[in-house]
Structures are given as structure tokens and as C-alpha cells.
Amino acid sequence: MSTGTDFFSCLRGLQNLVDKDGHPLPPGPPLRYPFLPKYNERILHRWTKKYGPLYSVWMGNQLFVVLNDPTVVRDLLVVHGANFSSRWNFFMKNQTILKGGAITATPYNDTWRKHRRIANTILAPKAVESYSATLDYEAHMLIRSLFHDTKQGLIPVNPAHYAGRYVLNNMLSVTFGTRTGSVADPLVRRALPLGNEFMKLTGPWSNAIDFIKPLQWIPTRIRSRGRKLRKDFLEVYGAMINLVKHRMESGENVPDCLVKSLLEYQEDEKLSWTDMCLLTTAFATGGSHSTSGTIQWFLAFMPSHPEIQAKAHEELDRVIGRDQWPTPEDEMRLPYVRAIIKEVTHHPIFSFPLFCSRPSLSSPFWMATPHCSDNDFVYRGMFIPANTVMMLNCYSLHHNEERYPDPFKFNPDRFMGDDYSSTESSKLPNAMDRDHWAFGAGRRICPGMPVAEKEIFLAISRLLWAFTIQSVPGEPISLDEYEGNSGRTPLPFRIRLSPRHDNVRSVLDARAETLVFLECRLGAVGRIAWHDGNGANLTLPNKVADAVSCQYQDAVLLMAPDQIVAHVQPTKS
Numbered sequence: 013m014s015t016g017t018d019f020f021s022c023l024r025g026l027q028n029l030v031d032k033d034g035h036p037l038p039p040g041p042p043l044r045y046p047f048l049p050k051y052n053e054r055i056l057h058r059w060t061k062k063y064g065p066l067y068s069v070w071m072g073n074q075l076f077v078v079l080n081d082p083t084v085v086r087d088l089l090v091v092h093g094a095n096f097s098s099r100w101n102f103f104m105k106n107q108t109i110l111k112g113g114a115i116t117a118t119p120y121n122d123t124w125r126k127h128r129r130i131a132n133t134i135l136a137p138k139a140v141e142s143y144s145a146t147l148d149y150e151a152h153m154l155i156r157s158l159f160h161d162t163k164q165g166l167i168p169v170n171p172a173h174y175a176g177r178y179v180l181n182n183m184l185s186v187t188f189g190t191r192t193g194s195v196a197d198p199l200v201r202r203a204l205p206l207g208n209e210f211m212k213l214t215g216p217w218s219n220a221i222d223f224i225k226p227l228q229w230i231p232t233r234i235r236s237r238g239r240k241l242r243k244d245f246l247e248v249y250g251a252m253i254n255l256v257k258h259r260m261e262s263g264e265n266v267p268d269c270l271v272k273s274l275l276e277y278q279e280d281e282k283l284s285w286t287d288m289c290l291l292t293t294a295f296a297t298g299g300s301h302s303t304s305g306t307i308q309w310f311l312a313f314m315p316s317h318p319e320i321q322a323k324a325h326e327e328l329d330r331v332i333g334r335d336q337w338p339t340p341e342d343e344m345r346l347p348y349v350r351a352i353i354k355e356v357t358h359h360p361i362f363s364f365p366l367f368c369s370r371p372s373l374s375s376p377f378w379m380a381t382p383h384c385s386d387n388d389f390v391y392r393g394m395f396i397p398a399n400t401v402m403m404l405n406c407y408s409l410h411h412n413e414e415r416y417p418d419p420f421k422f423n424p425d426r427f428m429g430d431d432y433s434s435t436e437s438s439k440l441p442n443a444m445d446r447d448h449w450a451f452g453a454g455r456r457i458c459p460g461m462p463v464a465e466k467e468i469f470l471a472i473s474r475l476l477w478a479f480t481i482q483s484v485p486g487e488p489i490s491l492d493e494y495e496g497n498s499g500r501t502p503l504p505f506r507i508r509l510s511p512r513h514d515n516v517r518s519v520l521d522a523r524a525e526t527l528v529f530l531e532c533r534l535g536a537v538g539r540i541a542w543h544d545g546n547g548a549n550l551t552l553p554n555k556v557a558d559a560v561s562c563q564y565q566d567a568v569l570l571m572a573p574d575q576i577v578a579h580v581q582p583t584k585s
């Protein structure tokens with residue numbers, strides 16, 4: 013390939029780069045950018061309108077190719093997935109925080125294949141069946157705690173921690189065979205902010221430190237935050253793995269979960285300690301933030317759409333009735349609820365850019381994790397060099413007027429008649445028929461789709477069954493702002509959840525949260541006394557107690573064979 017360089021080339025993108033046969037790069041803006049400012053999805057969408065289905069952008073010295081059309085995505089990421097399934101070495105995400113680990117940051121190589129195989133085993137639809145009871149239970153506890161904590165709808169609530177705890181518990185069950193006891197749990201308070209910090213630090217367009225090398229050498233605050241986050245991930249999730257290990261060694265029948273499999277395969281698969289910590293981080297963080305984000309956006313959106321709630325309530329009353337509520341088996345019988353979920357995932361946020369009266373749209377899943385090319389490639393006469401970042405631009409894909417007529421309208425009806433799960437939809441031969449692109453595409457497509465879909469269905473269908481979701485007078489919910497760079501959640505908001513009928517209480521109270529709270533006093537050196545919430549002394553298996561005392565600083569959660577029984581919380585001496 014050849015480049016045309018002159019004095020200004022440090023500012024201009026190398027759009028005149030060609031391969032040996034003279035194929036040019038895809039068209040694109042002429043400048044190089046150190047980062048894109050906030051609301052970068054709007055800039056990218058403007059470029060989609062100007063340059064079309066495939067364009068190139070220079071971020072510092074790094075070439076990005078942006079994919080904006082379903083057929084282009086399918087051709088490159090799916091059909092030619094052998095070449096477009098790696099990851100670029102972003103300084104913040106890949107080099108500093110994950111150091112090439114956690115599956116999501118691993119280049120397309122044998123290590124990725126090995127880790128992906130393990131993830132697929134834990135997350136395959138068949139395996140997910142075995143978590144069904146857990147997901148069902150957690151969805152029950154989500155609605156029950158919202159019902160009781162809000163005094164049956166009298167007190168407004170910020171749902172973020174509830175949605176966060178719900179998906180965190182699901183992920184803790186899938187990953188560690190354990191759960192948390194309440195939204196006040198120290199692990200909820202520690203693990204959820206770690207996930208949020210990860211989303212803030214890792215936007216693919218937003219960090220100048222990713223694209224300007226000298227910034228990587230000096231001790232900036234953002235670099236320290238990245239290093240600290242890595243340390244926190246290893247500490248929090250490493251301690252949790254140790255606990256599972258000690259439980260297994262002490263003969264406890266630990267439920268099937270990711271960590272159990274990792275410990276069992278550790279030697280055969282040559283998994284290092286860091287590998288294991290980061291794989292669990294990927295599940296607990298990646299799997300929690302996106303799923304809880306979907307539920308939070310749903311709750312933020314519903315108060316301004318009473319007509320959509322009314323339609324969903326009608327469907328739920330007609331199909332399910334009021335004596336019972338939706339179960340995992342009811343999903344296909346509730347097409348309108350399913351359509352709401354697809355519409356939330358496809359496009360929830362309206363925003364008014366400065367100096368513009370027409371709303372533009374943002375989306376929590378505005379950009380999938382970037383892929384990277386391994387070799388030079390020519391597509392439709394355009395040159396895509398090796399080591400190019402390939403961006404799946406969900407924002408533009410989701411606002412394609414041909415695929416989604418009137419894309420600015422929140423309209424679940426557009427998904428009526430779509431009977432496919434997102435996993436099935438991602439395999440349809442015509443890419444234009446796919447429901448949405450929030451789960452990515454090709455060989456790196458989200459392996460958590462089956463579990464995420466189940467979790468979201470149970471939470472949203474039951475929220476709709478139990479409550480009318482209203483805003484709090486004088487507290488408008490912002491739909492034009494968000495938090496996070498790579499994954500996005502609404503700004504904090506409060507809602508009122510009014511029970512829809514008298515049966516809500518009886519259905520909710522049919523099951524209670526089966527928790528025994530234990531306190532662990534880290535008092536005199538080497539001595540741990542355990543007692544339950546009433547002060548009665550308890551005996552724990554020695555090895556578990558030892559593991560707690562040596563490993564865990566914040567909180568420890570135990571699950572006995574007969575399901576959730578213990579929450580151990582160290583108290584100050």
C-alpha cells in the first residue's frame with residue numbers, strides 16, 4: 013500500500029491511502045480526530061448520511077471503518093468473519109483494564125476460542141434452562157422488594173439499584189452459584205459502581221489517551237482510574253472465586269456455575285488465575301450492566317407512554333389473568349410485551365441537540381464492541397487494511413428508515429409478528445429482517461443473548477403485570493441524557509409504581525426471600541464469631557470460615573445445597 017504524505021498529514025486523515033492495486037479506502041471525513049466529543053453517535057450518524065453504508069475515519073493514527081448497513085455488516089462480520097473477528101488494542105480497555113483478557117478484549121486466537129468455548133457452554137440455551145428457577149426466583153424478589161419497599165406504591169423509588177441487584181444476582185448465580193440479600197448489600201454497592209466505571213472509561217471514540225501515544229506515558233488521572241479498576245476487578249472477583257474454591261474443597265455441593273467449571277477445567281485448559289478473574293468479571297460486569305440498562309430504560313420510558321402500558325395490561329389480563337403472573341413459559345403468548353422489549357432494545361432515547369427543535373435519537377446500544385481486521389481486504393472496490401477497527405454502528409442501523417419506518421417514534425407495533433428470539437433473528441438469511449443489532453454480529457456476537465432475553469422478559473412482563481408505572485409530579489425523567497460511554501444508562505430518576513389490582517400482594521407474598529443473615533466479626537486477631545440476625549451463635553465449616561477471614565474484605569455470600577441460605581457480612585471490630 014502507499015500513502016500520500018505532506019506537511020499537513022498529521023492533521024489530515026490518510027484518505028488517499030490505496031492498496032497495491034489502487035483500491036482506495038472507503039470515503040470519509042478528511043481530518044484526524046483525537047477523540048469524538050460527547051454525543052458522538054450524532055456525529056457518526058451525520059457521516060452515515062453523508063458517506064453512506066461504509067465509511068472510514070482516522071482516530072489519531074488509527075483507521076476506523078464504520079458499518080451502517082445490514083447487508084454490509086453481514087458481508088463483512090458474518091460471511092468474512094474469519095478476517096473480521098479480532099479486537100483492536102485500545103489503550104484504556106484492552107491494554108490497561110483487561111490486558112487482552114475477559115474474552116471481550118482477547119484477539120481472535122486460540123486463547124479466545126478456548127475462553128469462548130467455556131462461555132458458550134455456560135450460556136447455551138440448554139444450560140440456561142437449568143438457571144430458569146433462579147431467574148424466576150430473582151424476578152419474583154425484584155417485584156416483591158419494589159412492592160414492599162415502596163409501601164405498595166406510596167413512596168417513589170429510584171429503580172436503578174433494584175434492576176442492578178436483580179441482574180447482579182442472576183449473574184452471581186450463573187457465575188458463582190450465589191446471590192446478594194438486599195439492595196443495601198455491600199457487594200451491590202461495590203460491584204455495580206465497578207461496572208459503571210468500566211462503561212465510563214471505555215467508550216471506543218471518547219478517550220484521547222487511546223489515540224495519542226504520549227498521553228499513555230504520563231501519569232494522568234484517567235490512566236490511574238483504569239489501573240485502579242483493573243486492581244479492583246481482580247480483588248473483588250478473585251475473592252469470590254477463592255470462596256467457591258474453599259466451598260468445593262470443604263465438600264459443599266456448589267451449584268453448577270462458571271467458576272465451578274473454571275476450577276474443574278483449570279489444569280486441562282491451562283487457565284491462569286488472572287484468566288479466571290477476568291472471565292468472571294466479563295460475566296458479572298458485561299452481563300449485568302447491559303441487561304439492567306435495558307430494564308432501567310424501559311422504566312424511564314413507560315411513564316410518558318400510558319397508552320402502551322394500557323395495551324400491555326390488556327394483553328396480560330386477557331392471556332395470563334390476575335390470579336397468577338407470567339412465567340418463563342408464557343413468553344410466546346405475550347407478543348405485545350415481547351414487542352415492547354424489542355423496541356426498548358432497539359431505540360429508547362429521544363434527545364434535543366443544541367439549537368435544534370427536532371428530536372434526534374440516541375440509544376443505549378448505539379455501538380457494539382468494535383471488531384478488528386486481521387488481513388488486508390477489498391470490499392466493493394474499497395480497501396480495508398489489516399488492523400482496522402470495524403465499528404458496528406447500531407445507532408445508524410437502528411434508525412434506517414427502510415427497516416424501521418418512522419424511526420423517531422417509540423412504536424412496539426413495528427415488532428408485532430416477529431416471533432423470533434434475538435438469537436434466532438441474528439441467524440436469518442436476510443440481514444434486513446434481523447430485529448436489532450444490540451447484541452453485535454458474527455463470531456463475537458454476544459454469547460449471553462439467551463440468558464439476557466429470559467431475564468429481561470421476566471422482569472418487564474412482571475413489572476407490567478403488577479404495576480402502573482408513573483412519573484413523580486415535578487420530577488421529569490430525562491430521556492435526552494445518559495450516563496456511560498460504552499454502555500449507557502439513564503440519569504438517576506424516580507418513579508411511582510402503583511399496584512394494578514388486589515391480587516398483586518397475594519401473588520407476590522406467595523414466596524418470601526429465604527435469607528438467613530449472618531454476621532462475621534473480624535474482631536480479635538484470628539478469631540471469627542458467627543451469629544445470625546438474632547444473635548444466636550452459628551457454626552460454619554472451618555474451611556469456609558478461614559476463606560472468609562483471609563480473603564474477603566467487604567462481603568461474602570454463601571449458598572448451601574438447598575438454595576440461598578446465607579449472607580455473611582463482616583462488621584467492624
Ligand code: HEM
Binds near residue numbers: 382452
Ligand atoms: C441486554 C443485554 C446484553 C447486551 C445488549 C449485550 C451486548 C453485547 C455486545 C454488543 C457484545 C459484542 C458483540 C460483538 O463483538 O459483535 C457482547 C459481547 C459479550 N457479551 Fe453481551 N450483552 C448482553 C448481555 C450479556 C450477558 C447476560 C452476558 C453473560 C452472561 C454477556 C456476555 C458477553 C460476553 C462474554 C461477550 C464477549 C464475546 C466475545 O468477545 O467473544 N452479555 N455483548
